[in-house]
Structure formats: C-alpha cells, structure tokens
Amino acid sequence: MRRLPPWAALVIVSAVLLLACLASIALGSREIDLAGLWQVVRGREDEHLRQVIAAREARTALGAVVGAALAASGMLIQGVTRNPLGEPGLLGVTSGASAAVVTATAFLGFSGGAATVWVALPGALLAVLVVYLLGRPAGSHSVVPLILAGAVISAVLYAYIQAMILTRPDVFDSFRHWVVGSLAGASYATLGAVAPALVLGVVLAAVVAPGLNTLALGDDVATALGTPVALLRATTILAATLLAAGATAAVGPLAFVGLAVPHLVRALVGGDHRWQLPIALVLGAALLLGSDVLARVIARPQELMVGVITAFLGAPFLLWAVRRGKVTA
Amino acid sequence: MSARSLTLGALLLAAIIAGSLATLAWGELGVGVPDLLAAARGEASTTATFVLERLRGPRLLVGIGAGLAFGLAGALFQTVTRNPLGSPDVIGLGAGAGAGVALATLLLPGLVPAPVGAMVGAGVAIGLVHLSTGLGFASPARVIITGIGVAAMATAVTQYVVAVALRDSSTQLAGYLVGTLNSRSLGQAAVIGGCLLVLAPAVALLSHDLRMMDLGDQLAEALGGSAIRTRTWAIVLSVLLAAAGVAVAGPIAFVALSAPHIARRMVGAPGPHLVLSALVGALIMVLADFAVQHVGPLENLPVGVITAAFGGVYLGYLLVTAWKKADA
Numbered sequence: 001m002r003r004l005p006p007w008a009a010l011v012i013v014s015a016v017l018l019l020a021c022l023a024s025i026a027l028g029s030r031e032i033d034l035a036g037l038w039q040v041v042r043g044r045e046d047e048h049l050r051q052v053i054a055a056r057e058a059r060t061a062l063g064a065v066v067g068a069a070l071a072a073s074g075m076l077i078q079g080v081t082r083n084p085l086g087e088p089g090l091l092g093v094t095s096g097a098s099a100a101v102v103t104a105t106a107f108l109g110f111s112g113g114a115a116t117v118w119v120a121l122p123g124a125l126l127a128v129l130v131v132y133l134l135g136r137p138a139g140s141h142s143v144v145p146l147i148l149a150g151a152v153i154s155a156v157l158y159a160y161i162q163a164m165i166l167t168r169p170d171v172f173d174s175f176r177h178w179v180v181g182s183l184a185g186a187s188y189a190t191l192g193a194v195a196p197a198l199v200l201g202v203v204l205a206a207v208v209a210p211g212l213n214t215l216a217l218g219d220d221v222a223t224a225l226g227t228p229v230a231l232l233r234a235t236t237i238l239a240a241t242l243l244a245a246g247a248t249a250a251v252g253p254l255a256f257v258g259l260a261v262p263h264l265v266r267a268l269v270g271g272d273h274r275w276q277l278p279i280a281l282v283l284g285a286a287l288l289l290g291s292d293v294l295a296r297v298i299a300r301p302q303e304l305m306v307g308v309i310t311a312f313l314g315a316p317f318l319l320w321a322v323r324r325g326k327v328t329a
Numbered sequence: 330m331s332a333r334s335l336t337l338g339a340l341l342l343a344a345i346i347a348g349s350l351a352t353l354a355w356g357e358l359g360v361g362v363p364d365l366l367a368a369a370r371g372e373a374s375t376t377a378t379f380v381l382e383r384l385r386g387p388r389l390l391v392g393i394g395a396g397l398a399f400g401l402a403g404a405l406f407q408t409v410t411r412n413p414l415g416s417p418d419v420i421g422l423g424a425g426a427g428a429g430v431a432l433a434t435l436l437l438p439g440l441v442p443a444p445v446g447a448m449v450g451a452g453v454a455i456g457l458v459h460l461s462t463g464l465g466f467a468s469p470a471r472v473i474i475t476g477i478g479v480a481a482m483a484t485a486v487t488q489y490v491v492a493v494a495l496r497d498s499s500t501q502l503a504g505y506l507v508g509t510l511n512s513r514s515l516g517q518a519a520v521i522g523g524c525l526l527v528l529a530p531a532v533a534l535l536s537h538d539l540r541m542m543d544l545g546d547q548l549a550e551a552l553g554g555s556a557i558r559t560r561t562w563a564i565v566l567s568v569l570l571a572a573a574g575v576a577v578a579g580p581i582a583f584v585a586l587s588a589p590h591i592a593r594r595m596v597g598a599p600g601p602h603l604v605l606s607a608l609v610g611a612l613i614m615v616l617a618d619f620a621v622q623h624v625g626p627l628e629n630l631p632v633g634v635i636t637a638a639f640g641g642v643y644l645g646y647l648l649v650t651a652w653k654k655a656d657a
Contacts, residue, residue: 085474134648144470148414149648151477155582156641159634162507166630255481299493308492312485318478319461322471 006275009268013282017064020289024060025053027293062186063292063306064285066247067257069198071284072205073243074258075265075276079212080236084263084321085147088124088244089255092153096127097248099157102164117194117249124245127153128237181254181307183292194246201242205277208236212273254307256314257288263317287313334605337595341608345393348615353385355623360385385622387518388510391577392614392632394521396584398574400610401532401603403585404592405567408539408601409560412469413647416586417451417571420476424483425454426572427580431487431505435494444520447576451568454479466564508579508633510618517577524573532566532603539563539601581633583640584610590647 004012070088077086088094100123101116135149211232214222222229247254261284262276269275291309298304354361360368364377373381380386403416417423429450433441457479462471487505504511538559541548571585588610592602595609617635620627627635 090477134645144473145648147474147477149645151419152641152645152648155637156645159507159582159637159641163627163630163634163638166634167626167628299489302492304489304492308485308488311481312489315478315481315485318481319457319475322475322478323461323463 006269010279013279013286017282017286020286021060023293024289025056027297058188059183059186060289062191062250063183063289065191065198066251067284067288068281069243069247070254070257071261071280072277073240075262075280076205076236076240078262079273080233087259089258090147091150092127092131093124093241093244094248094253095154095157097124097245098253099123099161101249102161106164106168117197117246120249121245124241128241181252182305183251184303190250194250197242197246201239201246204235204239208232208239209273209277216271254310257284257310260314260317261287334596338605338608341612345612345615348619349389352389352619352622387513387515388618390518391513391521392510392618393611394525395574395578396611396614397525397607398570399584400588400607402567402570404589404601404603404606405563407589409542409563410466415469415472417567418582418585420458420472421454421479421483422451422568422571423575423580424480426451426575427505428483428486430576431490435490444573444576447572448569451572454483455568504579504631507631508581509631510578521573521577528566528570535562536603579633582637583644584613584636587640587643588613
C-alpha cells in the first residue's frame with residue numbers, strides 16, 4: 001500500500017476528529033437534532049438544552065485532550081523501548097496513578113481537583129519503576145517479561161483499589177466510575193487541573209521526537225551520531241509518564257488507547273516520529289471521543305464507562321501485534 | 330506415589346479441615362465442633378442449622394470445591410503447555426468464563442444455566458487465544474500476551490452486561506469481575522460437587538499419559554502415548570474444571586496459577602502432582618475465605634480480591650526468581 005503524504009494524513013485525521021467532536025456534542029442519552037444544535041450556537045434556545053450542550057462541550061474537550069495525551073504517551077513508550085507493545089496501561093502506569101489517587105483520597109482526604117495529578121505522577125513513576133525491575137532481567141531483550149510484570153502489578157493494584165472502594169463506599173461514591181475510566185462528570189475545572197502536566201508532557205515530546213528517529217537506528221548508531229542516549233531516554237520516559245499520569249488523574253485508567261493509536265499512526269505515516277507525534281495526538285483524541293460516543297449510546301438509558309469500550313476496541317491490536325509475529329520469546 | 334507425596338497430602342488435608350472448622354467456629358454465630366456433631370445427628374439448634382445451611386456452610390463447600398477445581402485445572406494446563414505461567418487465569422480463561430456467567434445469568438436468565446455459560450465463555454476465550462497466537466499453544470510468550478488481551482476484552486464484556494442488566498450496582502459488579510463467595514447456596518455447592526465427581530475420574534484416567542507428557546512429546550510418543558490426544562483432552566478437562574469453578578465462585582484470580590507451583594515446590598520433584606495441586610487450591614480458598622470473614626480490615630471483601638493481591642505478589646516473586654535462573 002502506498003502511504004499518503006504526511007500532511008494529507010494529518011488533514012484526514014483532523015477531519016475525523018472534527019466529526020467525532022460534533023458527534024460527541026450531538027449524541028448522548030438525550031438526543032439533540034442538528035436544528036436544535038444550530039439554535040444553541042446562534043444563541044436562541046431553551047435553558048435546559050443549553051446546559052446539556054455545555055456539559056457535553058466540557059466532556060468533549062476533556063475527552064479529546066485525554067485521548068491525545070494517552071496516544072502520545074503510547075507513541076513515546078513504543079519509540080523509546082522499540083517495543084510494539086509499549087503502552088501506559090499495559091506497563092502499569094495507569095494503575096499506579098490510580099492507586100496513588102485512591103490512597104490519597106482514602107487516607108489524606110483528597111477529593112479531586114488540581115492536586116490529584118501531582119499525586120498520580122509519583123504513583124505512576126513508582127509503578128513503572130517496579131514493572132521495569134520485575135520485568136527486565138539483565139541482558140534480556142524480550143518484551144514478554146515486561147508485559148507480564150505490568151499485568152501482575154496491575155492485578156495487585158486493582159485488587160488494592162477494589163478493596164479500598166468496597167470497604168469505604170462513602171469516600172469513593174463519586175470515584176466508582178473513575179476507577180474504570182470514564183468521562184462522565186467531566187468539567188473544565190478537571191481539565192484546568194491537569195493541563196500543566198499535559199502541556200509540559202507535549203512540549204517534552206516535541207523536543208525528543210527527532211531524537212527518537214535516531215534512537216530507532218540502535219543505541220550504538222545513535223551514540224555515534226552524537227545523541228545523548230541516556231538523557232534522551234530519561235526525558236522521553238518522563239514525558240510519557242507526565243502525559244499518562246495527567247490523563248489518568250483526569251478520567252481514571254484507560255487501557256489500550258496508547259497501544260492502538262501508534263499502530264494506526266505507523267500504518268499511516270511510517271516511522272518518522274516528527275510526524276507521528278501530531279498525528280497520534282489528533283487520532284488519539286478522535287478515537288477516545290468516538291469510544292465515548294459509543295459508550296453513551298450502546299447501553300441506553302444507562303451509560304457505559306468509556307474504559308470498557310477502549311478495552312474492547314484496543315485489545316484486538318494486542319492480538320494482531322502478536323499474530324504478526326512482533327513478539328518474540 | 331511417593332511416601333513424601335502421601336505425607337504432604339495428609340498434611341494438606343488436615344490443614345484444610347482445620348481451616349474449615351476455624352472458619353465455621355470463629356466469631357459471632359460461630360458453630361463449634363460440638364454443634365457440628367449435634368448437627369450430624371440432626372439435633373442442632375435452629376441458629377446453628379441456619380448458619381450451616383444458609384450462611385457459612387455453602388460458601389465453605391463452594392470454596393473448597395472451586396479451589397479443588399482451580400488447582401486441578403492449573404496443574405493440567407501447566408503440564409501440557411509446559412509453561413509454568415500458562416494457567417487458566419493468566420491466559421484469559423477465567424475472565425472468559427466470568428463473561429459467560431454474566432451473559433447467562435443476567436441477559437438470558439432461566440434459558441442458559443450459569444455453568445453452561447461459563448463453559449462456553451471459557452471455550453471462546455481459549456479458542457481466541459489459540460487462533461490469535463498463530464502457533465497454537467506452542468509459544469508460551471505469545472500465549473501469555475494474547476491471554477492478557479483476551480482477558481481485557483472479556484472483562485469489558487462483563488462490564489457491559491452488568492451495566493445493561495443491573496443498571497448500577499457496583500457491589501454485584503465486583504462479584505462478577507473478581508469472584509466472591511458471599512451469599513452462596515447449597516445448590517451451587519451441589520453444582521461444583523457434581524462437576525468434580527464427573528471430571529476428577531476423567532483426570533485420573535489421563536494421569537498416566539500426563540506423566541509421560543512431562544518427559545517431552547517425543548519420549549511420550551516413543552513410549553506409546555499420543556501427545557496430541559493427551560494434550561487435547563487435558564486442555565478440554567482443564568477448561569471444564571476452571572469453568573465449573575468460575576460458574577459457582579466467579580473468576581477468582583491466581584489460584585489455578587499458584588496452586589501447582591506451590592505443590593511442585595513442596596514435593597521438590599517435577600511432575601503434574603494433580604492431587605496435591607487440587608488440595609493446595611482448596612487450602613488457598615479456605616484460608617482466603619477465612620480472611621474475608623474474620624480478619625478485621627479485610628472483612629466482607631470479595632475473596633477474589635485477596636487471591637489477586639497475594640497471588641499477584643507470588644507471581645511477581647516467581648518472575649524475579651525464574652528470570653534470575655534463566656540468566657544464570
């Protein structure tokens with residue numbers, strides 16, 4: 001298959017994102033037809049409709065930002081580990097962040113807001129560190145131990161989170177949806193709270209993207225070309241963790257977004273990380289919004305958590321990557 | 330069977346009995362040994378009868394039965410895949426069975442019994458893993474990774490079903506997702522008991538061939554066994570056993586994984602150790618259930634939370650030691 005020029009791919013995914021945004025505002029457990037939507041835009045409408053739309057706007061904005069952050073995080077991890085299965089969810093980043101937030105809520109009396117992200121960040125870093133220590137025996141380049149270690153850490157942390165939530169239902173009533181990853185109850189305040197971490201993450205990602213191209217040639221070549229490999233790697237992991245922790249603090253753990261999007265992006269534009277980053281950002285936003293729309297309409301009148309949809313749509317990419325022989329023992 | 334295995338088996342049995350008696354006797358509404366003897370003669374007080382028939386008795390029996398089933402299933406699967414990590418709960422079988430139970434009981438109530446749902450779900454999950462690896466069960470690495478993916482999808486299905494059918498009930502969701510022994514019935518105890526009565530003899534018939542499998546496919550063929558037939562039967566039995574356990578207790582994590590490991594370590598010799606694995610599985614369940622019934626901070630948690638936490642830590646420890654050894 002001939003690849004599109006990168007700018008054309010960017011135009012196409014942007015159009016998809018635009019459609020997803022429109023769908024996210026128009027569709028939901030309460031339907032609004034396009035005429036009603038147009039009236040709201042022009043300022044003539046009833047009050048109730050306006051509030052529904054306002055809530056959906058906030059939800060759409062948060063969904064787009066979180067999707068973009070997770071996709072970029074996955075792309076960075078896959079780039080720096082040269083590992084097609086690198087993903088913040090699979091490596092325990094998101095469960096580490098969640099466990100930290102749950103701990104802070106249960107014992108320190110946190111209740112969301114700006115501080116959450118700064119609690120989530122060390123939790124995410126700690127989980128990644130443990131996963132790497134468990135899953136990276138000296139001299140081995142296999143991905144399997146890493147993924148397995150990630151699954152183990154996630155399972156243990158999930159048990160811990162479940163225990164916390166079930167034993168202290170009063171504290172966690174508002175957290176139940178957050179635990180599976182949900183955009184319900186999104187607000188601009190949440191977005192503002194996590195924005196600094198996410199902006200910093202994206203800036204760092206843009207800085208390291210050209211370096212990742214060199215790193216793809218192998219450590220030795222990269223060193224010979226004058227790339228500070230250790231610094232590059234540390235910065236990339238920091239950026240990926242910032243993005244994933246910020247996204248998790250905002251909406252809870254969402255698995256597989258960071259896995260699926262980079263695979264799609266590589267199919268679209270190939271291996272150049274300078275183009276991969278913007279396209280991953282846009283496509284991640286579109287994918288999460290699409291999943292969220294599906295989550296809102298698939299179980300009407302009940303609303304499904306978006307994390308359920310992303311897991312079901314994203315997990316096949318894992319099977320596909322294995323099937324394509326990208327995993328070696 | 331060696332003398333050492335016999336001694337270990339007797340010790341495990343004693344530990345299971347002791348744990349069971351403690352679970353029944355401890356705390357408020359406890360039913361001590363004298364009450365049990367009275368109940369056996371049919372002259373127990375109404376309170377004791379109620380506790381035995383409705384509260385603690387069923388969950389104890391279901392726990393033991395599910396533990397036996399998980400332990401056997403894990404031992405079978407690990408032997409034929411020659412993969413210490415290839416256990417039903419790691420490769421998505423438990424989650425698949427859980428999704429099947431949720432579908433059967435919530436969306437098709439009365440039409441499909443829960444055990445049938447569990448078996449179909451487990452079969453679909455394992456079929457998906459088998460297809461997606463591209464190499465069947467030959468590559469442990471691929472089996473594990475596809476299993477993680479299949480488990481994630483199955484969990485998503487369960488969440489969808491619970492959201493649609495129960496609207497919004499987080500405690501019940503936890504039961505379907507992590508496995509619990511809360512509010513079991515004697516009917517469920519009969520289900521797992523019946524499944525074990527049918528399946529355990531089948532496993533016993535297979536055990537001779539399994540021991541040969543442990544020596545390697547080629548040697549087993551040379552000794553007159555058919556490796557493919559043995560493997561197929563072992564996997565089928567393992568799926569049925571795990572599904573039976575999930576049908577009555579939910580997808581309880583890591584018992585099928587850790588029980589055969591612990592059994593192998595206790596014996597100190599390679600081999601399937603089917604009986605000991607089953608006993609260890611039952612003991613794990615009894616102890617975990619004791620913890621959620623009587624240990625203060627853990628009280629009333631689903632038992633699956635306990636096994637996931639401890640089993641996960643144990644798996645982590647296995648990872649570290651296994652790969653250290655592989656390096657050396």
